[in-house]
Every structure is written in C-alpha cells, then in structure tokens.
Amino acid sequence: MARVLSLCRSLPLCRPLVVRGMARRMMSLEERARAVFAAAVEGVQPDAVVRKRLQRSGDQLLVDGHCFPLQHNLHLVGFGKAVLGMAAEAERIVGDHLVQGVVSVPYGIQETLQKHGKGHMLLEQNSRIEVLEGAKHNLPDADAQRAAERIRQIASQLTETDLLLVLISGGGSALLPYPVPPISLEEKQEVTRKLAAAGATIQELNTVRRALSLLKGGGLAQNASPAKVIALILSDVIGDPLDLIASGPTVQYEASTQGVWTVLERYRLCDSLPMSVREVLGRSKPQCEEMGKIAEQEKNRVHNVVIGSNSIALEAAGQWARQLGLRPVVLSPGVCGDVCMVAHLYGLLARFASAPSDPSVDWAQQILQLGPKVGVESWDLCRTMRVLGEAHEEGWGVTCVLAGGEPTVQLIGKGRGGRNQELALRVGLELGVKQPLQDTLFLSGGTDGQDGPTDAAGAVTDGGLEEEARRQGLDPSSFLSNNDSYTFFSRLSAGRCLLLPGLTGTNVMDVHLLLIPTQPPNN
Numbered sequence: 423m424a425r426v427l428s429l430c431r432s433l434p435l436c437r438p439l440v441v442r443g444m445a446r447r448m449m450s451l452e453e454r455a456r457a458v459f460a461a462a463v464e465g466v467q468p469d470a471v472v473r474k475r476l477q478r479s480g481d482q483l484l485v486d487g488h489c490f491p492l493q494h495n496l497h498l499v500g501f502g503k504a505v506l507g508m509a510a511e512a513e514r515i516v517g518d519h520l521v522q523g524v525v526s527v528p529y530g531i532q533e534t535l536q537k538h539g540k541g542h543m544l545l546e547q548n549s550r551i552e553v554l555e556g557a558k559h560n561l562p563d564a565d566a567q568r569a570a571e572r573i574r575q576i577a578s579q580l581t582e583t584d585l586l587l588v589l590i591s592g593g594g595s596a597l598l599p600y601p602v603p604p605i606s607l608e609e610k611q612e613v614t615r616k617l618a619a620a621g622a623t624i625q626e627l628n629t630v631r632r633a634l635s636l637l638k639g640g641g642l643a644q645n646a647s648p649a650k651v652i653a654l655i656l657s658d659v660i661g662d663p664l665d666l667i668a669s670g671p672t673v674q675y676e677a678s679t680q681g682v683w684t685v686l687e688r689y690r691l692c693d694s695l696p697m698s699v700r701e702v703l704g705r706s707k708p709q710c711e712e713m714g715k716i717a718e719q720e721k722n723r724v725h726n727v728v729i730g731s732n733s734i735a736l737e738a739a740g741q742w743a744r745q746l747g748l749r750p751v752v753l754s755p756g757v758c759g760d761v762c763m764v765a766h767l768y769g770l771l772a773r774f775a776s777a778p779s780d781p782s783v784d785w786a787q788q789i790l791q792l793g794p795k796v797g798v799e800s801w802d803l804c805r806t807m808r809v810l811g812e813a814h815e816e817g818w819g820v821t822c823v824l825a826g827g828e829p830t831v832q833l834i835g836k837g838r839g840g841r842n843q844e845l846a847l848r849v850g851l852e853l854g855v856k857q858p859l860q861d862t863l864f865l866s867g868g869t870d871g872q873d874g875p876t877d878a879a880g881a882v883t884d885g886g887l888e889e890e891a892r893r894q895g896l897d898p899s900s901f902l903s904n905n906d907s908y909t910f911f912s913r914l915s916a917g918r919c920l921l922l923p924g925l926t927g928t929n930v931m932d933v934h935l936l937l938i939p940t941q942p943p944n945n
C-alpha cells in the first residue's frame with residue numbers, strides 16, 4: 423500500500439518513465455484511479471499554475487494577454503491557504519523587480535509544508551515577502567487583522583507607476599479581515615459565525631462579508647489606486663465567481679445592500695444584528711450610474727485572472743486518464759448538494775453504463791431528473807451518458823467519469839469523517855445493491871489533501887465494499903448514521919481504502935472519479 427501511495431504521489435513528477443513502467447506491468451484500476459487523482463492535484467499546484475500564467479520577457483511582465491513594464495515597481499500581497507506556494511513561485515519569476523510583499527496564510531502552514539516535503543512552496547531566507555500566519559481554525563482573528571492592516575498599508579502607498587500583484591486563494595476571507603468601522607472584529611465574526619451555523623452557503627456568507635469589510639468587494643483594488651493591479655486567483659468556489667472567491671477584494675461589486683438584507687432575513691438574523699452592523703448597512707451607497715463609471719475605469723487598471731480551478735484539475739486528470747488507457751469524460755466541475763443525492767447519481771450512472779438500453783429500467787430518465795438537483799446540467803448528463811453508451815456498444819475499455827465540486831453533509835452524528843469519505847462510502851454501497859457492480863470503482867478526494875477534521879483526503883470504494891465490510895464484522899450503515907466514515911475506513915482492511923496524499927498545498931474543492939469497466943479488467 424505504502425508503495426502505491428508514494429508512487430501515486432510522485433507519478434506526475436516523473437511522467438513518461440513511470441507511465442511506461444506501469445503500462446508494462448498493467449496497473450490495477452485502483453492504482454490508476456489514485457494516479458488520476460494525483461494528476462488532478464498536480465494540475466493545480468500553486469507554483470505550477472503561477473509559472474504557467476505569469477510570464478516574463480526581459481523587463482516586461484506578461485499576464486493574460488496584457489503587458490506590464492517592470493522597473494523595480496512591483497509590490498506583492500496575498501491571502502489564502504495556497505498563496506505561500508504562489509508567492510514563492512512569483513518571487514522566483516519577478517523577484518528582481520519586487521520592492522516588498524506580505525502574505526497572510528493559515529496558522530502553522532510553513533511548518534506543515536516543511537513537514538510534508540513541500541519546501542519549494544516556502545519562501546527563501548532572503549525573501550522580500552513577509553509571511554504572517556493567522557486565522558486559526560479558519561476564523562478571522564487579531565493576527566489575520568494585523569496582516570490585513572499591513573496589506574492595506576502597502577496598497578495605499580502605491581503610485582501610478584507601481585504594479586500590485588495580488589495572490590488569492592480559498593480561505594482568503596478569514597485571512598483578510600478588516601471590518602468597516604465602527605464594526606469590531608468580534609462583531610463581524612459573530613455575524614459570520616451565526617450565518618455559517620445556520621447553514622448559509624459560501625455565496626451567502628461572502629455576500630454579507632463583502633458589505634462589512636473595507637478590503638473585500640473591491641476594497642483592496644480601490645486602496646491600491648492609481649497603481650495597476652493584477653490578481654491571480656485559485657478558485658475554491660463552484661463556477662469561479664470572481665466577486666465571491668475570498669469575497670472578491672479586487673472585484674468591484676454592486677453596492678446595493680438589498681442582497682445582504684435578503685441573506686440576513688433568510689437566516690432570521692436581522693433582529694440580533696449588532697448596532698454597528700446596522701449602521702454600516704444603513705449608510706447611503708453610490709448610485710448605479712456612479713458604480714458603472716467606477717467599473718469602467720477599473721477595467722483597464724485591475725486584471726483578475728483565474729489561474730487554477732476545479733475545471734483545470736479535471737482537465738489535467740482527463741489527460742492522465744487517457745495516458746493510463748482510460749476513456750475520460752468530464753461530467754461537471756459543479757457537483758453540490760446533499761451527499762446522499764450525489765451518491766445516488768453516481769450509482770445510477772454506473773447502472774446506466776452496465777445496461778444503457780435495458781427496456782425494463784429507465785436509468786436515463788432517473789439520471790436526468792436527479793442531476794440538476796445536484797448541480798449537473800442536463801446537457802452534461804446527456805454527453806456523459808452518450809460516452810457511456812458508446813463504451814458499452816464497443817464492448818471494451820474503462821470509462822473514467824470525472825467530476826468535482828463540493829457536496830454537503832448533514833451532520834447528525836458525532837463520528838469522524840468528511841464529505842469525501844462519506845460520499846465514497848455511500849457510492850460503494852450504491853454500487854453493491856442488488857446486482858453488485860464489483861468492478862466499478864469510485865474515488866472522492868479533497869484537493870487540499872484534507873477531508874473534514876481527518877488526515878485523509880477521501881477514499882476509494884467499489885461494488886464489493888459492503889461484502890468486504892460484513893466479512894470483517896463492520897456495518898457500514900451504523901457508521902454512516904454517526905457520520906463516522908473515517909473510523910469505518912480506518913478499520914476496514916487496515917485502512918486500504920483511505921486516500922492519504924498528505925497536505926497538498928492547493929485547494930480547488932473536491933474531485934470525484936467513477937471508473938466503469940465495460941468488461942472486467944484482466945488483472
């Protein structure tokens with residue numbers, strides 16, 4: 423097992439050699455699934471994505487078709503769980519023109535990256551970039567606020583000839599707290615904590631955070647005016663909405679507070695709001711016309727570029743799947759909603775693949791009804807079913823359905839687990855009902871390498887899961903009813919199903935792989 427894991431970790435780094443070697447000895451389906459997941463994560467490594475999109479030609483910086491003169495005028499700020507690796511690479515590329523920089527990163531991340539052998543994501547000893555750690559447990563705190571103040575200070579000192587490089591990734595909201603006075607950090611925290619506890623989505627949460635912060639919702643870009651701003655963004659939100667990732671500090675948002683009140687009303691928080699929050703939300707905002715003018719001016723000054731996303735991870739995964747002899751098809755990067763429904767959709771897709779034209783059951787109809795409820799559009803479902811149908815007709819090969827996103831788990835128990843392990847367990851059970859699809863395999867993993875409060879990223883299961891568990895005296899349903907998927911997988915066959923890549927240093931939500939052999943593989 424350890425050999426397979428380390429192999430999968432290193433696979434994308436030594437591609438041709440390993441692939442040739444592996445093809446020779448025929449990798450098992452599980453080894454291929456793990457390797458495809460590793461490739462997905464590799465495709466969105468912070469250093470690699472920065473290298474790809476931040477290009478240098480002499481003293482010119484080239485980003486997304488725009489050219490910026492470098493004349494020792496570059497300043498760098500960043501906030502988020504993956505920005506340390508982004509900053510290290512940016513400094514390698516343009517460090518000679520860098521005047522100063524500050525990144526706000528999670529508490530303990532430098533030590534953790536070091537421990538996980540990710541030294542290349544750390545800054546050099548003589549770096550011009552200051553690293554400030556904060557936001558313990560992903561909550562804005564005084565350390566994160568100090569970092570936000572430093573970042574604001576750098577931005578507000580810039581002149582027209584300066585260039586501000588802003589590195590943004592998931593977790594950025596908590597790492598850049600700057601409440602609009604007179605709101606205190608504690609008051610802002612209280613509002614966001616109540617919203618999160620009431621089940622608000624990240625879209626709703628960040629709609630409110632933007633309105634209560636000086637730097638979010640375009641505030642940072644405004645502070646940096648008249649300097650030019652380039653924001654490189656690693657997206658951890660479905661659909662990559664620029665204004666919501668880390669609450670959009672470089673994206674001007676419409677100033678109306680109507681949307682904010684709608685969210686607060688939905689979660690019945692209007693009556694318990696601190697006075698300071700009421701006051702800020704009650705202030706008069708610029709009119710639409712004025713906002714339109716600002717947006718027009720900002721178009722040439724502020725450049726927002728998504729450099730890593732779930733789609734990019736799936737694309738990389740697809741390329742590797744093909745290299746490994748699989749037939750890839752991307753279902754969707756936007757899978758969301760209740761984990762039970764998501765598991766059922768994967769179960770239905772596997773059933774459909776085994777008998778696409780079975781007149782006794784209309785799998786397609788069921789798939790088309792369920793898909794949109796978990797964020798998958800009808801045309802994506804149809805395209806995927808067409809590929810599965812073709813594979814069945816041709817009668818050979820393994821189809822690799824690739825998807826991503828962030829399903830949700832209703833926590834009812836007190837066990838240990840995460841949404842990926844819970845999804846993998848549920849899909850394993852789906853594949854095992856009635857006529858078990860023994861050879862169909864499912865993997866779900868968090869691209870950050872951490873699933874909930876566990877050291878696993880997710881798990882790999884197949885249609886034989888339930889039988890294997892029963893043989894070992896484990897009842898999967900009782901673990902599920904206590905949200906105890908991590909304990910289940912740790913006990914099952916000495917943890918052989920767990921996905922343990924360690925902290926990856928990136929985060930573009932989760933990746934799901936459904937590997938469906940048209941006929942049993944010959945190993």
Ligand SMILES: Nc1ncnc2c1ncn2[C@@H]1O[C@H](COP(=O)(O)OP(=O)(O)OP(=O)(O)O)[C@@H](O)[C@H]1O
Pocket residue numbers: 560592593658830831833836837838839840841844868870872873874875905906907929
């Ligand atoms: N015992 C459990 N079983 C299943 N899911 C759980 C369990 N405990 C926590 N979770 C889920 O794990 C998620 C939190 O884990 P995690 O810290 O990985 O969140 P995240 O959304 O991936 O964070 P980020 O987006 O910042 O990486 C929540 O969706 C929560 O419902």
Ligand SMILES: O=C(O)[C@H](O)CO
Pocket residue numbers: 591592593594595596624628658659666667668669
């Ligand atoms: O920081 C945040 O707001 C979330 O991670 C979404 O980007």
